[in-house]
Amino acid sequence: MTDEGRLLAGRYRVGELIGRGGMSDVHVGTDTRLGRQVAVKLLKPQLATDPAFRMRFRQEAQSAARMAHPTIVRVFDAGEETVLDASGHEVQLPFIVMEFVEGRLLKDIIHDGPLEPAAAVRVIDGVLTALEYSHRAGVVHRDIKPGNIMITTTGQVKVMDFGIARAVSDSATTVAQTTAILGTAAYFSPEQAKGETVDARTDLYSTGVVLFEMLTGRPPFRGDTPVAVAYQHVSEKPAKPSSINPRVSPALDTVVLRALTKDREERYQTAADFRADVEIAASGRIPVHREEDATTKLFGGTPTGALSSTELAFRQLAEDETAVRTQRRPPAVWIWSGIVAVVVIVIAVMYWAINLQPTNELPSNVERVPDLAGQTWEVASKQLTELGLPPTRADESSDTVAEGQVIRTDPPANETVERETPVTVFVSTGKQPVAVPDTTNMTLEQAKAAITGAGLVPGVENRENSPTVPADTVLATTPAAGATAPAGSSVDFRLSSGKVTLTDLTGQTLAAASDYLRSATLQLNPVPQPDGACPAEQGSPIVRQNPAPGDVPQRSDVTLVYCAGSAGGGDNTGAGNGNGNGGTADGDRH
Numbered sequence: 227m228t229d230e231g232r233l234l235a236g237r238y239r240v241g242e243l244i245g246r247g248g249m250s251d252v253h254v255g256t257d258t259r260l261g262r263q264v265a266v267k268l269l270k271p272q273l274a275t276d277p278a279f280r281m282r283f284r285q286e287a288q289s290a291a292r293m294a295h296p297t298i299v300r301v302f303d304a305g306e307e308t309v310l311d312a313s314g315h316e317v318q319l320p321f322i323v324m325e326f327v328e329g330r331l332l333k334d335i336i337h338d339g340p341l342e343p344a345a346a347v348r349v350i351d352g353v354l355t356a357l358e359y360s361h362r363a364g365v366v367h368r369d370i371k372p373g374n375i376m377i378t379t380t381g382q383v384k385v386m387d388f389g390i391a392r393a394v395s396d397s398a399t400t401v402a403q404t405t406a407i408l409g410t411a412a413y414f415s416p417e418q419a420k421g422e423t424v425d426a427r428t429d430l431y432s433t434g435v436v437l438f439e440m441l442t443g444r445p446p447f448r449g450d451t452p453v454a455v456a457y458q459h460v461s462e463k464p465a466k467p468s469s470i471n472p473r474v475s476p477a478l479d480t481v482v483l484r485a486l487t488k489d490r491e492e493r494y495q496t497a498a499d500f501r502a503d504v505e506i507a508a509s510g511r512i513p514v515h516r517e518e519d520a521t522t523k524l525f526g527g528t529p530t531g532a533l534s535s536t537e538l539a540f541r542q543l544a545e546d547e548t549a550v551r552t553q554r555r556p557p558a559v560w561i562w563s564g565i566v567a568v569v570v571i572v573i574a575v576m577y578w579a580i581n582l583q584p585t586n587e588l589p590s591n592v593e594r595v596p597d598l599a600g601q602t603w604e605v606a607s608k609q610l611t612e613l614g615l616p617p618t619r620a621d622e623s624s625d626t627v628a629e630g631q632v633i634r635t636d637p638p639a640n641e642t643v644e645r646e647t648p649v650t651v652f653v654s655t656g657k658q659p660v661a662v663p664d665t666t667n668m669t670l671e672q673a674k675a676a677i678t679g680a681g682l683v684p685g686v687e688n689r690e691n692s693p694t695v696p697a698d699t700v701l702a703t704t705p706a707a708g709a710t711a712p713a714g715s716s717v718d719f720r721l722s723s724g725k726v727t728l729t730d731l732t733g734q735t736l737a738a739a740s741d742y743l744r745s746a747t748l749q750l751n752p753v754p755q756p757d758g759a760c761p762a763e764q765g766s767p768i769v770r771q772n773p774a775p776g777d778v779p780q781r782s783d784v785t786l787v788y789c790a791g792s793a794g795g796g797d798n799t800g801a802g803n804g805n806g807n808g809g810t811a812d813g814d815r816h
Contacts, residue, residue: 229253229268234307234321240266247373254326257302264302267322287322290388293363297356299376299386300325327384332436333372339443340471343478346440347508349375351501352383353433358497360388361426368424370432371413372439411452411459412445416488419456427490430500434485441478442470446486460488477507484515509636595649597639598632603653606632614645622652625713629656657712664707665700670721673700677717685716689723693749693780697724723777726750728784730775735765736788743784751783756790763789 230253232240237259244265245252255266287304294300303323308316332349335341341349353375360367367374367388376384415431417424438446446465447458464486468474481503487493494500503513593613598606603619610617627633636650637643660681665673674684695701701720705711726748731739740752757769770787778784 232307232309233258234266234323235303235305238264238266238303238321238323240268255323257323263326265324265326267324269320271317271319284320290365293360293365293388295356295359297352297383297385298359298388299327299384301388324386327376327378329376329378329382329384331373332375332377332440335377336372336439336443341440343441343474344508346437347478347504348381349377349383349440350433350437350504353385353436354497354501354504356383356385357426357429357433358501361429361497366424366426367429367432368418369413370429370436372436375436411455412447414456414459415490416460417490419459425490426497427493427495430485430494430497431490433497433500434482434494437478437485438464438467438482441467441474441482444470475507475510477510477512480512481507484513591645592642593645595635595637595639595641595643598635598651599639600627601632602630603632603651606635606651610649610651615643615647615649618648618650620650620652621655623656623658624654625657627654629654657714659710660713662703662705662707662709662711662717665703665719666707667695668700670698670700670719673703673719677703681713682711683714683716685718687719687721689721691726691777692722692724693726693747695722696780697722724780725777726780728771728773728775728778728782731768731771731784731786734768736768736786737765739768739771739786749781750778751781753783753785755785755787757787758791760789761791766790 229240229251230242234240234255237257239256239258241254241256243251244254250267250269253266253268255264256262257264284304284306287301291301291304301322301324305321307319307321309319310316353370357367357370365388367385369387370385374386376386378384411419413432413435415424415428418428435445447455447462449455449458464483466474466479467482468476468479481500484492484503485494485500494503506513593615595615596609596613598609601609607617607619622633624633631654633652633654635652637647643649658681662682663676663680665676668676670687677684690701692701699722701722703720704718711717728748728750731742734742736754740754742748743750743752760769766788768786768788772785772787773782
């Protein structure tokens with residue numbers, strides 16, 4: 227039985243197979259109702275026989291469908307289709323309809339070799355962005371691995387299969403198939419390997435495994451069986467990625483090893499914390515996590531296992547029942563003495579902290595990066611050089627900062643760094659140039675839409691006469707089509723007025739006037755009209771025209787009046803008719 231060509235829910239046409247996993251097959255599909263391309267995931271028949279699984283699967287698919295984020299593959303629909311199996315029996319076929327993504331799986335990219343550290347950082351930043359969103363929505367992925375991460379043709383990260391892992395792992399009849407369904411044990415967290423309850427920090431551990439694999443080309447733990455690998459996740463310490471790939475920086479070593487901490491309390495607690503350390507490591511600095519200092523401990527409470535002065539006094543009184551009391555004052559005095567001593571110490575420390583004068587002085591080998599925003603490159607580089615911070619220029623377009631001015635620095639302004647730390651100065655090249663689209667022969671409204679869509683602004687409209695181009699149609703633009711202009715700049719239009727300029731043809735011969743009107747520059751229609759009131763002349767010169775000289779609509783009729791009367795007796799007739807015709811002509815000119 228083949229799934230290709232099947233119509234699901236009367237809407238989704240199943241196409242060719244594009245992926246195969248342990249729990250499902252993925253086909254390219256078509257949403258016939260909306261006319262868009264989708265991905266259709268069909269569950270394996272052996273996983274679809276458990277009613278409890280189907281119910282959880284449907285609930286989790288609905289949960290995943292509510293998540294809308296650029297880094298998460300959208301789930302559009304889910305359901306079950308009644309189909310016939312190879313033996314002719316009716317079975318329920320669960321399916322999920324997802325966003326179709328063009329690109330490559332991260333596992334295929336890693337198969338080609340380790341990624342450059344900068345590329346690995348970009349990918350893991352996208353994964354953590356997706357997890358940050360899903361964790362806030364209360365959804366734990368549970369199956370973060372390169373096979374569930376897609377890199378699109380434009381380089382965007384897309385995380386897949388949110389919620390599906392939970393449906394599988396919660397199904398009582400399929401727990402034994404975890405190695406086939408939930409991915410390999412190479413990405414298990416220690417708590418997953420031990421069968422404990424998992425939370426968002428499980429996803430962060432698996433993300434650390436993915437980062438390790440991107441940097442080195444292999445996962446941190448390998449073994450002959452999934453059980454052997456899971457045991458290493460629980461008990462073995464991972465190697466530093468730099469020991470496998472020397473191009474990995476110590477800063478990234480620090481981030482990876484913290485993400486792979488066995489104790490989830492010592493691991494990254496949120497995806498945002500993980501992302502922040504990745505960004506710090508990408509800039510070449512090692513993330514520092516300070517231990518709780520003595521002052522914090524003093525104000526935070528008594529350390530576990532220690533006794534306060536009051537508790538110690540009570541214990542001494544309780545344990546020494548045989549002690550002979552020789553003091554004259556009651557034992558409570560010692561208790562209150564201890565309390566007073568603690569209060570005095572706390573007040574003294576608070577007074578010292580409040581009156582502690584801050585100092586702006588920095589160690590001799592440390593400098594604070596100045597705020598150079600708005601300065602020129604020359605001024606900025608001079609200031610940094612004087613501070614012992616080697617400047618490096620990087621040009622970057624900006625819609626808000628004028629060309630030639632500093633946008634920002636890396637490290638950022640006011641951050642303290644050691645001397646000789648390179649500082650990258652980002653200098654604005656102005657607005658991003660865009661190509662002016664070709665709007666020739668478009669209507670004015672179409673041209674404005676094209677200009678606006680290119681990030682430009684419609685400008686002045688100038689109209690010119692044209693014998694052929696319809697009115698309000700674009701003749702050309704300034705800047706011309708294909709030229710580049712800064713984003714947001716204006717583009718002026720040269721438009722057809724839908725008219726041509728008619729000159730005075732009086733005195734020209736009928737033939738010459740007719741040829742001129744029919745020429746390519748006018749393309750008007752000459753209409754000869756003889757006037758029998760005046761004697762004919764050689765060449766039939768034009769005596770009147772209608773319309774009068776000036777701008778006239780394209781392809782207009784132009785009446786050319788010429789004398790066609792006989793030489794004899796024409797004066798009397800002309801005198802009578804001439805006034806009438808003359809009146810008509812004057813009326814036309816008026």
